[in-house]
Amino acid sequence: MIQPEERLAAAIASLILDPAAPPARHIAVGAASPVPAAACWLVRLMGHPVRLSLLHRREGNPFTEGSRELFDLAGQGRIDLFFLGGGQIDGQANLNLIGTGEWPGRTVRFPGSFGSAFMYLMVPRTILFREEHSLRVLVPQVDAVSAPGVSPPGHFRRGTAQALVTGRCVFRFDPAAARFRLASLHPGETANSVRAATGFDYDGDDYEKDGAPPTADPTPDQLALLRGPVCAEMLDTYPEFCARVWRRSA
Amino acid sequence: MTLDDLTAQVPDGALLALPPDNSLSPGAFARALVRRSMGVRGVRGLRLLGVPVSGYATDLLIGAGCVAQLQTSAVTLGEAGTAPRFCAALADGSIELLDATCPAIHTMLQAAEKGVPFLPLRGLLGSDVLTHRPHWRVMQNPFSNAADLIVLLPALAPDIAAFHAVLADAHGNVWVGRRRELATLAHAARRVFVTVERVVPGNLLDDERLAPGTISATYIEAVAVAAHGAWPSALLDEYPADAAHLREYASAARTADGFRDYLERHVLAPAHAA
Incomplete structure (x- = not known):
């Protein structure tokens, strides 16, 4: 039986490998991102030559100057792909990691912006990941902007979101239109169920007659990699995730 | 010098910089500050700086009522x-919060380290984090003929930086391994207090293999031994994070009563008074 996290990791892996996107030679993974980390290890262990910099790896951490080095690398354009999420994400791919209600999150406080206000503008490609796909997360307009989805001329920016992966579907992002487009549906979801759980407007209505394509299952080879070597690489950094998804402990 | 000697030197209202849970977090130092705050000379009104984010130590100090402001x-x-406890304090308005973004904090410390009044940083344009920081300025890049706005960040020198390292030597040098971002913090801060697992003989800077991960005593005001002093956070390859304890803390601290109970069991009890 395929775990939802395994399908999400495989979906992110195929976005990473999308030949139409800018090349991903160096991928960085920040805090609390076990599914994106699993996707990156999967890509690497499938044999693709990609450099992974995992900020929260305790042993063998690639940085000798901590996160400052990550941000300096990104500032130079030497990180090709990063992952971000948000307590709220809106239809223009604005991210809110601050909170809801009056500034700074007087109603519900989220953890804070981390490096998003910098990384989202500095990396050529960002994959947005948020497992909870609900009206409270995917909103018409975020209450606060940690990091903007698109920028006007005169604001230095190397790239935008490539896609938004949730627990229900995959959306692709079109930066020119500043809009998402439904790309695939996870098992059990329909165009209508996704529409009902999404607070922002998006494209993809042309799918609705025949149903959007399903999100691909991981292949047997991918599953074997995820359950073996990928899990082994992640045990130290994400012990709770590995225990929950793969029933493995360090 | 003992741990309590260190915390006794933290004045009310100090701007105290702390690293995050994954980078030499001074757990024992924070618990000692909380114990002090329960006494007659309790420390109050601290302004904490997360370098660049905050975790257990910050939540503990906020819960104990030691903190007025957090950046x-x-x-x-x-x-x-x-x-x-951070979320509760924000909700009841008992702390002021200055939201930042990680590279901005690094950059403000680097400006202080260089002794310059400000440094530019890319990104941030279009973020509400920038709009809520009136002292962060935006200017046209003076080296470009095209429209190119860039953010200027003021230098920030913490009154005190505190972290937990692995080793100190007889000269007061401390070894932080690959966590050399702590060197920037130490260079930028006016005073640096360090707890260590153990003190070794000799001079760490005489060892070519240890010297790159060593912060010179030039920058260190005081060192105290606190075995297992990063707990419940991890310390390099010395010990992993105590995930079960962090879960216990997160669960207990959901209520003010639960937090007080946690302090009784793990911070104030004599068995844990190290």
């Missing part, structure tokens, strides 16, 4: 979830 890029207990 940070995020507050998190990692896999154990949100920081409950």
